[in-house]
Amino acid sequence: MNQLPCTAVPRLKIDDFDPKELSSPAIIEGFDIGKCLQWTPDYLRNTMGDKHVTVHKSDHPVLKFQPRNFTYETFQFDEFLTHAFDENCKSFFYLRSLAKAARDDVANFAVDYPELKADVEFPPLFEEDQFFSSVFRVSSADVELWTHFDTMDNYLLHIYGQKRVFLFPPKDVSNLYVIDDKPRVFELDNVSVESFPNLKNCSAWKCVLAPGDILFIPAFWFHNVKALNFSVSVNVFWKSLPSELYDAKDVYGNSALLPGQRALQSLDSTLNKLKGLPAPIKDFYIRCLILKLEALITQ
Structure with a gap:
């Protein structure tokens, strides 16, 4: 087993950040993301306890899309939170918020979670008409999401806990053992380079996010995110290319152009x-x- 050699994701002051000029990841500093930094599990439970949410549930912390090793289950938010915050729970839980009409509409944090929207301040990194979606993410400790890429620029606004993120530039598509647009490499903190020798040719980047960090993830950059403990984030996507290049039926921001x-x-x-x-x-x-x-x- 091997540790991947990595470039540290740089930190940039928000006044020096321009997504039109930057084609690599960066952690944006110098922006106050609001009262959400004071969130606790009890606050979230008291605010949204009876709200129903559909979450990923798995017996393994490493979630795999193909073959799928998780189920979708619906809980009241307080029940989901109890499971997700319990480090002794034998199952692992991950919420990726969806719109009410999930097959037709994109997620919009302000619409889907009006109880919380006033607590979050979003940095003005793109024009309003470029907005695509905003996704509320809540995760059990140790949950690692399958490596994937999105076709839109996005940022991960991190609120609670810590997250470890590996990122790979688009050119590494030939080194990540991709089948049907999903890499077949997991558990990147201790990956087997013997099993996946092409990983030695990758140009990996890495960071650990703390509350208040804002990670910019450029379109088509592969990323693998692991919650080091119970974690809460909001992910915001926007269209950096002309709208006619995107699939109008795409509600997740990752369909091929x-x-x-x-x-x-x-x-x-x-x-x-x-x-x-x-x-x-x-x-x-x-x-x-x-x-x-x-x-x-x-x-």
């Missing part, structure tokens, strides 16, 4: 045309395609 979807579909169609060829000839044409694609990267 429309040009990317079309390109991948065209590639699937192209590869299907080679299926009937003898293996050596098919191999030849696939290698020709690879050469053309690699040439595009340098253009």
